[in-house]
Amino acid sequence: MEAEKKAISLLSKLRNELQTDKPITPLVEKLADTDIWNQYLEHQQSLVSETDGKPRWFCSPWLFVECYAYRRIHEAVIQSPPIDDFDVFKESKQQTFFESQESIIGICTYLQELVKNIEDLDENHLKNEFFKLLQVSLWGNKCDLSMSAGNVSFQKTNIDSLEHFKPFILVNDMERLWSLLSNRKKTRGKDTVSRVDIVLDNSGFELVTDFILADFLLSSKLATEVHFYGKTIPWFVSDTTIHDFNWIIEQAKHSNHKWLSKCGVDWENYIKMGRWVYHGHFFWTLPHEFWAMSQVAPDLYAELQKAHLIFFKGDLNYRKLTGDRKWEFTIPFHQALNGFHPAPLCSIRTLKSEIQVGLQPGQSEQLTASDPDWLTTGKYGIFQFDGPL
Ligand SMILES: O=P(O)(O)OC[C@H]1O[C@](O)(CO)[C@@H](O)[C@@H]1O
Numbered sequence: 407m408e409a410e411k412k413a414i415s416l417l418s419k420l421r422n423e424l425q426t427d428k429p430i431t432p433l434v435e436k437l438a439d440t441d442i443w444n445q446y447l448e449h450q451q452s453l454v455s456e457t458d459g460k461p462r463w464f465c466s467p468w469l470f471v472e473c474y475a476y477r478r479i480h481e482a483v484i485q486s487p488p489i490d491d492f493d494v495f496k497e498s499k500q501q502t503f504f505e506s507q508e509s510i511i512g513i514c515t516y517l518q519e520l521v522k523n524i525e526d527l528d529e530n531h532l533k534n535e536f537f538k539l540l541q542v543s544l545w546g547n548k549c550d551l552s553m554s555a556g557n558v559s560f561q562k563t564n565i566d567s568l569e570h571f572k573p574f575i576l577v578n579d580m581e582r583l584w585s586l587l588s589n590r591k592k593t594r595g596k597d598t599v600s601r602v603d604i605v606l607d608n609s610g611f612e613l614v615t616d617f618i619l620a621d622f623l624l625s626s627k628l629a630t631e632v633h634f635y636g637k638t639i640p641w642f643v644s645d646t647t648i649h650d651f652n653w654i655i656e657q658a659k660h661s662n663h664k665w666l667s668k669c670g671v672d673w674e675n676y677i678k679m680g681r682w683v684y685h686g687h688f689f690w691t692l693p694h695e696f697w698a699m700s701q702v703a704p705d706l707y708a709e710l711q712k713a714h715l716i717f718f719k720g721d722l723n724y725r726k727l728t729g730d731r732k733w734e735f736t737i738p739f740h741q742a743l744n745g746f747h748p749a750p751l752c753s754i755r756t757l758k759s760e761i762q763v764g765l766q767p768g769q770s771e772q773l774t775a776s777d778p779d780w781l782t783t784g785k786y787g788i789f790q791f792d793g794p795l
């Protein structure tokens with residue numbers, strides 16, 4: 407109880423600082439990322455003019471203060487042993503998993519039926535299924551908890567509704583993903599690796615959709631291994647940590663539903679065989695743009711370079727890919743990445759923040775006229791690829 411009281415008082419202090427626009431203060435508790443964070447705060451300080459004094463909550467870059475808020479929540483918890491490994495968002499993450507049981511069973515059953523005869527499918531059919539499961543993973547990203555504040559009444563994806571959602575895909579590079587993976591499958595030798603990396607976003611329903619896609623990639627031999635990247639601390643409410651990752655697989659495995667539990671068993675086996683690999687890295691919970699990765703986290707950058715294709719899930723990853731800058735809507739994605747090219751990559755994201763690049767001339771104007779909130783509601787989505795043609 408004493409520890410809880412301490413955590414709550416630190417959290418109230420944080421809330422007060424935020425609500426009254428106090429200066430941003432350095433982190434105090436020593437963790438692997440503390441020095442990098444504090445250097446970043448100093449850098450922000452150097453950008454503030456003398457008359458403005460210190461960086462504050464209301465007038466600092468949104469990406470920076472939003473990340474900082476979550477990092478401070480974590481600091482309040484780690485300063486309060488013995489509850490220092492408590493995940494303040496665990497309950498809501500687990501609740502959404504249970505609330506979306508029906509959709510989860512639907513997509514797991516679909517996958518299991520599909521993989522039964524996967525060897526007999528012709529090229530076109532396989533491509534079609536690949537596209538479907540990519541879209542399931544895309545619309546799965548509607549379900550984050552930081553934007554919905556725990557309200558998961560968002561329409562859940564099921565395979566039959568995909569056609570209905572197609573018009574809301576604003577950038578669609580699925581064909582390029584198919585060419586890359588299917589060409590590699592045709593030309594690679596028997597023992598060579600095809601590696602797809604997935605930089606995860608939210609746990610719960612979205613993570614299941616990512617598992618379904620990853621399972622399909624192995625079952626169809628479009629990939630021989632899949633590497634996942636998650637957060638090392640609770641983050642943006644619903645983001646995946648190693649605990650969530652393992653918890654979802656355990657839940658699936660112990661389900662009473664035949665196909666969901668088959669998925670759980672298969673997924674656990676993939677991990678045991680090293681065909682699925684999970685990586686945690688503190689870089690993902692820093693405020694840095696991804697173009698800083700090769701400097702700030704060269705080990706992570708080198709890991710990503712081993713992939714043949716990288717999927718970046720979700721809105722926050724897109725903001726970090728593009729530096730959260732106010733780019734023109736039509737500037738090429740390659741340019742907005744500003745030198746971040748560890749391997750061919752693709753953002754799979756529903757739009758929840760006011761940034762989008764790589765649109766056709768006139769596209770944004772048309773959207774603004776027909777649906778003024780198109781950038782922030784999560785109704786629209788993209789598959790945006792960058793890599794050699
Ligand atoms: O889980 P996602 O798709 O990254 O969405 C989180 C998004 O929600 C917000 O917290 C609020 O819109 C954004 O800052 C963030 O980009």
Ligand SMILES: [Mn+2]
Nearest residue numbers: 550607608642
């Ligand atoms: Mn998220």
